[in-house]
Structures are given as C-alpha cells and as structure tokens.
Amino acid sequence: MILKAILKGFAPRPERREIFTILLLIAEIIIFSLISKNFLSTQNLSTVLRNATDLAIIAIGMTMVMIMGGIDISVGSSLGVVAIIIGWMIQADFHPLLIVLAAMAVGTGIGFINGALITYTKIPDIITTLGTSNILRAAVFAMLGGRWLTGLPPVFSWMTAGNFFGIPTSFFLLLAFYLVFWYFMTFRPSGRHIYAIGNGLEATKLAGVDVNRTRMKAYGILGALVGFAALLYVGRLGSVEITVGIDLPMQAIAAVVIGGTSVKGGSGSVIGTLAGVLFMAVMRNGIVLLGIPSLWERFVIGLLILISVGVDLFISHQTKRRQQMQLAQQRQAELSVVSH
Amino acid sequence: MKEKLNHALYIILGNRVYFLIGLIAIVVIIMSSMSPYFLTVNNMLGMTRFGAVLALVALGETLVILAGGGGIDLSVGAILSLSGILFGIMMKAGIPLWAAALACIVIAGILGAVNGLTIAKLGLPPLIGTLGTMYAYGALALVLSKGVPVSGFPKEFGFLGQGMILKIPVQVLLVVVPVFIFLQFITSKTKFGRNIYLVGVNEQAARFAGISVVNTRFVLYTLSGILAGFGSIIMASYLMTARADVGNGLELQAITVAMLGGTNIMGGTGSLTGTILAVLIVTMVASGLQLANVNTIWQLAVLGLILLGAVAINQAISNRDAKRHGIA
Numbered sequence: 014m015i016l017k018a019i020l021k022g023f024a025p026r027p028e029r030r031e032i033f034t035i036l037l038l039i040a041e042i043i044i045f046s047l048i049s050k051n052f053l054s055t056q057n058l059s060t061v062l063r064n065a066t067d068l069a070i071i072a073i074g075m076t077m078v079m080i081m082g083g084i085d086i087s088v089g090s091s092l093g094v095v096a097i098i099i100g101w102m103i104q105a106d107f108h109p110l111l112i113v114l115a116a117m118a119v120g121t122g123i124g125f126i127n128g129a130l131i132t133y134t135k136i137p138d139i140i141t142t143l144g145t146s147n148i149l150r151a152a153v154f155a156m157l158g159g160r161w162l163t164g165l166p167p168v169f170s171w172m173t174a175g176n177f178f179g180i181p182t183s184f185f186l187l188l189a190f191y192l193v194f195w196y197f198m199t200f201r202p203s204g205r206h207i208y209a210i211g212n213g214l215e216a217t218k219l220a221g222v223d224v225n226r227t228r229m230k231a232y233g234i235l236g237a238l239v240g241f242a243a244l245l246y247v248g249r250l251g252s253v254e255i256t257v258g259i260d261l262p263m264q265a266i267a268a269v270v271i272g273g274t275s276v277k278g279g280s281g282s283v284i285g286t287l288a289g290v291l292f293m294a295v296m297r298n299g300i301v302l303l304g305i306p307s308l309w310e311r312f313v314i315g316l317l318i319l320i321s322v323g324v325d326l327f328i329s330h331q332t333k334r335r336q337q338m339q340l341a342q343q344r345q346a347e348l349s350v351v352s353h
Numbered sequence: 354m355k356e357k358l359n360h361a362l363y364i365i366l367g368n369r370v371y372f373l374i375g376l377i378a379i380v381v382i383i384m385s386s387m388s389p390y391f392l393t394v395n396n397m398l399g400m401t402r403f404g405a406v407l408a409l410v411a412l413g414e415t416l417v418i419l420a421g422g423g424g425i426d427l428s429v430g431a432i433l434s435l436s437g438i439l440f441g442i443m444m445k446a447g448i449p450l451w452a453a454a455l456a457c458i459v460i461a462g463i464l465g466a467v468n469g470l471t472i473a474k475l476g477l478p479p480l481i482g483t484l485g486t487m488y489a490y491g492a493l494a495l496v497l498s499k500g501v502p503v504s505g506f507p508k509e510f511g512f513l514g515q516g517m518i519l520k521i522p523v524q525v526l527l528v529v530v531p532v533f534i535f536l537q538f539i540t541s542k543t544k545f546g547r548n549i550y551l552v553g554v555n556e557q558a559a560r561f562a563g564i565s566v567v568n569t570r571f572v573l574y575t576l577s578g579i580l581a582g583f584g585s586i587i588m589a590s591y592l593m594t595a596r597a598d599v600g601n602g603l604e605l606q607a608i609t610v611a612m613l614g615g616t617n618i619m620g621g622t623g624s625l626t627g628t629i630l631a632v633l634i635v636t637m638v639a640s641g642l643q644l645a646n647v648n649t650i651w652q653l654a655v656l657g658l659i660l661l662g663a664v665a666i667n668q669a670i671s672n673r674d675a676k677r678h679g680i681a
Contacts (some may be wrong), residue, residue, distance in 0.1 A: 084480070135672075136664045137618050139425075139480065143605060144664075147657025154650035263484065276478045308495045315488025319471065322481050 030273035030328065031285030034321075038292045045299040052302055059181040063173045063249065065294035066183040067092075067242040068264055069287060072272075073194050074124075074235030075265040076286040080198075081231055082211045082278025083131065083138035088239050088265060089258030090149035091123045095243035096253045097153065099169075100162040103247070109168050116240040123149070124236015128229040146262070153257065162253040169248030186245075187287070190238075194283045207231055211278030267314050268293055271321045275329075293317070369615030372666075373630040380634055384641035391644055395520065401529075402514075402522035402591075404636035406433075406584040407606055408529050408629060411614075412536055413577030414607040415628045417479075420570050421553035421620025427483040428468060429581045429607055430600030431490035436461040437585035438494045441503030441595030450510060458582040464490060465578015469571035487604070494597040504594040514591030524587045532583065537625050549573065553620030609656055610635055613663040617671065635659070 046053045071088055078085050095116050102112045123145075130141045167174075175182040198204040206227045209217040218224045247253065272289025274281025293314065300310055385392035410429045417424045440457035444450070464486070472482045516523040540546035552559045552569050559566055581600075589595045614631035616623025638659075639652050 130661070134661075134665045135668050136661065140608070140612065140618055140660065140664050143608065144657040144661040147605070147609075147660065148654045151650050151652075151654030151657070154653070263488065266481075266484065267488075270481060276481045306496065308492060308500065310492070311488045312492035312496065315485045315490075315492060318481060318485035318488065319477070322477050322485070323471075323475070326476055 030280070030325070031282050031288060033324070034272050034285050034288040034292060038288050038295065041292060041295055041299070045295065045302065049299070049302040052299070057298065061294050061298045062181055063183045065290055066173055066186060067245040067249070068261070068268065069187055069290040070190055070238050070242045070245070071261065072265045072268045072286045072290050073190060073283055074238040076269050076272070076274055076281060076283050077198065077207055077231045078235050079266070079269050079274050079276070080211045080278055080281045081207050081228065082214070083228070083231070084266065085127060085142045085232065085235055086139065086262045087123070087127060087142040087146035087149055088235070089261035090146045090153060091120065091236065092239050092243045092246060092261060093153040093253070093257035094123070094149050094156070095119050095240050096247050096257055097156045097162060099243055099247045100165050100253050103165050103168050112168070113244060116244050117237050118240070120236040120238070120240020120243065121233050122236065124233045124239070125229060127236070128232030131232065132225045132228050154255065157253070157255055161255065163251070165247060165251050167248065167251060169244050170251070171248070173245055173249045191283055191287050198283055203227060203230065208279060211280070264293065264314070267318050271317055273321070273325070275325060276322060369624070369627045370630065373614070373627060373634065376634055377630065377637070380637050380641070384637060384644070387641065388644040391641055398520050399522065400636055400640045401525045403640055404632045405522065405524040405529050406588050407603070407610065407635070408632045409532060409580045409584045409587075410603055411607040411610040411628050411632055412533065412625055413580035414604075415611040415614065415616050415623060415625060416536070416540070416549060416573045417577050418611055418616050418618060419553050419620055419623050420549050420573050422556060422566075422570065423479050424570065424573075424620060425479050425483065425608065426468065426574065426577050427480070427604045428464075428487040428490055429577060430603035431487045431494065432461055432464045432578050432581040433585045433588065433600035433603060434597050435464065435490045435494040436582045437589050437595040437599055438498045438503060438597055440585060440589055442497065444506055445503060450507070454586050457586055458579055461582025461585065462575050462579040465581070466571070466575040468578065469574030472574060473567045473570035491597070498595070498597045500597065502594040502596045506589065506593055510590055511593055512590070514587055514589070524591075528583060528587060532580070533625065533629060540625060545569070550621060606635070606656065609660040612667065613659055615667065617667060618664065
C-alpha cells in the first residue's frame, strides 16, 4: 500500500525523467561520502570531474543522435583518429589554435560522412556506424603503425588539469557546453526538429522540416564534439594508445540511457545525460575507493543500463495506462451528457 | 539495352545465393593471384577451421535478426567468453570433459535465455538489452578468471579444435555441418521455422494467426546463447586455453556476416545458406590476406566496407521490390 503510494507520488513523468537520475546521483554521493572519508575531498571530486570531461562532451552529441532515434557506435574509433592527428600536429609544433580547428574539422567531417551514409543510403544507423567504426579502427592501427604516441608535450592539458579561481577548468567547460546545448535543444527550431524526428520521421517530413538536413546536422555536431573531446583526451593522457576509445561508445550510450533518454527516440535531455555521466563517473570512483576490484566496473555499468531501461519501460507503461484511463473517463462523461 | 542490363544485374543481385557464389568466385580469383598457396585443396579445407566459431555464432545471430522487432544480439561474444571461462574452471576442478561441456552449453543457454526474458518477455529494446548483458557477461568472465587465461586442458581435448578427419577440420565436420543441417531443416521444413519468418515480416499478423511472438523470440535468443556455448568449447579446444577476451568483437563479425548473407536488418527475409556462404567469404578474405602477408589490421577495414556494401545492396533491392509491387 505504502509502496504503491510512494511509487505513485515519486514516479517521474516522462517529461521530467531526468529528475530521477539527479536524485539517484545525489543518493549515490551521500552513500559514498558516508562510506569513504576521502570521497568528498576537493582533490577527489575534481579528479572525478576531470576524468569525465571528454565522455561528458561526447555524450551531448550522443544524446542528440539518440533523441533523433539514431545511434553512433563509431565515436570511439573516430576519437582515436582525431587524437592521432592532434598528436602528430603537436609533435610538428603547429599553433594550438590551428590544431583545435583541425581536430574539430576532421571530427565534423567524419560525422558528416556517417550522417550522409545513414540519410542517403538508408542503411540503419547502427549498421552504418558499425561499418565506419571498423574502418576507422583499422585507420587507427595503420596510423599508429604498432607504436603508441607517447610523451606528447602538454599543450592542451590546461583544459583538464588547470584551475580557474581554484575550480577545475573542466567545470567551466562542461557548464558552457551543456548550457549551450540545453538552450539549443530546448529553444532553437533545429533542436525541436530533432525531437520531432525522433517522434515520427514521416510526420516531421510532412510538417515541412528538411529531415535529411537535420539528421546530417546532428551527426555533424556529434562529430565536432568528438573532435573537441579528442583534444581533452590528448591533453589529459599525453599519449595515444592502440586501444584508444574502445569502450567509449558503450559508455556514452550507457550515460545517455541512464540519463533518461528514450532508446526509441523522441524524448530525453542533455541535463539528464550530464547526470548520467556524473553518476557513472562517481560510481567508478566509488568502486575504486571501496577497494572493489575494478574488473567489476563493467558489470555494474551493464546492470545500470538494464535497470534504467527497465525503469523507462515501467514509466511508459504507466503513462500509457493513465492516458487510456483519462480517455475512458472522458468518453464516459460525454456519454452521460448525451443521455441527459 | 540498358533495361536488359539492369534486369540481368537485378537477377544476380536479387538472388542472394547467386550473388554470394559470384562473390566467392571473385575472391578466389583475386586471392589465388596474390598467393600461389591459396588455391590448394589442403588450404581451402583447412581454412574452414577459422570460420567454424563465427559460423555457429552467426547462425544464431541470423535467426535472432530474422525474427524482427529490431532483434539483434550484441552479447554473443561475451556469452562465448563467459561460458568458455566457466568451462575451463570446471575442467580444472576435475569435472569430466563431457559433463563440463554439457554444463557449459546449458549455462550458455541460460545466459541467452536471460536476453530472451528481458527482451521478448519484458520488452526491453534488443539493442540496449543485449548491450547491458554484453557488459555484464564480459565483466563476469574477467572477474571469474581474474584476467588470467585458464589453461591445462588434457591433450586429447585438442582434437576437436585442431584435429582433422579426411582432411576436413573436426569442428567443421562434427559440429558446424550437423548444426547447419539441423537449423536449415528447422527453418525451412517445420512450423516453428515458418513462424520465425512470419513474426519477422509482420508481428501483428503473426499474433492474429495465433503464434506467440514472445515465445518465438525467447527461443531464438536462447538458441543464440547455446550456439555461442558450442563455439566456446571449440575455441577452448583450438587455443587450448580459455580466455576472457576471446569473444571480443565477435558480435560485430556475426552481424556483418548475417547482413552480407542477405538477412534484412528489419527481419523477415534472409537465409541460413546465405549466412554460411558469407562466413566462407569473410574467412577466405581473412586467411587470403594473411597468406598474402597483408597486415591483419586491414581485415577490420575490409569487414567494415563489406558490411556497408552488403547492406546498401540489400536496401536498394528491397526499395526496388517495394516499387515494383507499388508499395512505395
């Protein structure tokens, strides 16, 4: 009885599903800070934030693409390709600004190729990006030639390691990116078109939206964000290894799903995704702090994916039932009016 | 003239089996010009060894995709790794070979059934459901083995993965061929097999015809797990160790092969024969590149290109079919 009441009161409605993830994140932080004394130290928290920055930025793009009903599994390999190019340019002493531009350009280019293949050949998103992911992974191997890029001068490390008024630079970066994209997705027409496509491609087309262009744009933006994240990656690690980004697509998808974006597209938000990224980052940190072997980390992430999608299913069933009930009540009311 | 050419092209591309056989001929010609050792009976037969595990996993993947509803199984590689590790641990604990093998296949079936339960019964999207279990199973394999390969199998066990009967690799003759014949019989001659196609073509119609969509899909995810279990034993015998990373990337290859074999990603059309021919092509390309001393990393790129090309052709054909029948 009580449980039912609690569920009814707290069951998040789809339109503010991200609150659920934020509550989870807060609960997680409270639990870890009670268990481990080191957790709430400034140093630990800023490490968590710094290590999560590149994932958080890619997750923005992944959110857009997934809201649109698509998916991109090639982000890890394309991050690898861009990171290697960045490494080469750093070694060749290019101007940092030029490197930033090149990274974003290459990333955007890869994103557009994905988008064009998906839009014009009508190959499903997952298959296209699976294919390009393979090709780009081979490119990573070929470009590295079996040797790691190591000992890169820290040209970009200020972006993750630096502080600004005693607060990690990562914090401001994330704030800026998420504000911009929250505004874009909530208030700009292009952003709303992305939601519309996720809810019904044909209907959106009939409403006069250039669907192909919007889809290309979304994949292009995701590519640009991957390019930027590659800068952070190189700045953070100072090296590029052969397995670069191999886990990244799964982590980004996990963060987006945990953050409440519907797997079928049509609903979700970047704020939820940020909560999802932080939730996963804190979980990883907590696992280390508690002394649990880090091999369990992937197991926990897998379970989290299943649980959060399960929660979404439960919510959508509830909403559907509520709508049906309302419809039935309305009909009954109409009938009684007619009979009087 | 152009019409005629188009029509001829359509017939070749439209019948997937002809298309694949043609592709095999092309691959054979290219590969044998690159290496003189390629076109020998020993090499051709011996090569099938490398395709055995992929063939088993890909057959399961094909059936899962065929049954529609966005069906896909990303966890096959992880199931293969996990059941292989468990098999290794059981062997080390002194459990007799046949019992360990049986237990391994049952466990793999249960792992597949978990997918079936969450996806078919509870309604999780297949992509995300199996992504979750892929993570969970893969991590369990690592945790159980502590990241160290399990080895120390008896020498006789290697026969399955390394032996030959009549110059044919044992695992192909005794496992892959019987499994393929059995599954081919099921899909083409039994009611259940026809149900798979109907469920894939039109879920609603299948339901009205009194077919349980949920049960059909549940069985197929379980079957996919069982086939991965077979694969794990073969793999353990071939390598004589059980490793937690042995199945990494296998799901990708399996999906690629199913697509190349002509299975529609939306379900409903495709055949196991196509999948087997596609496995042959991919195996030939891989071992041909190896013989020709081309770096193995390019296999990934080739696989990616084949995948994109194959699906693009599938799409073009189904678009054309739709136009012909006046649907689109």
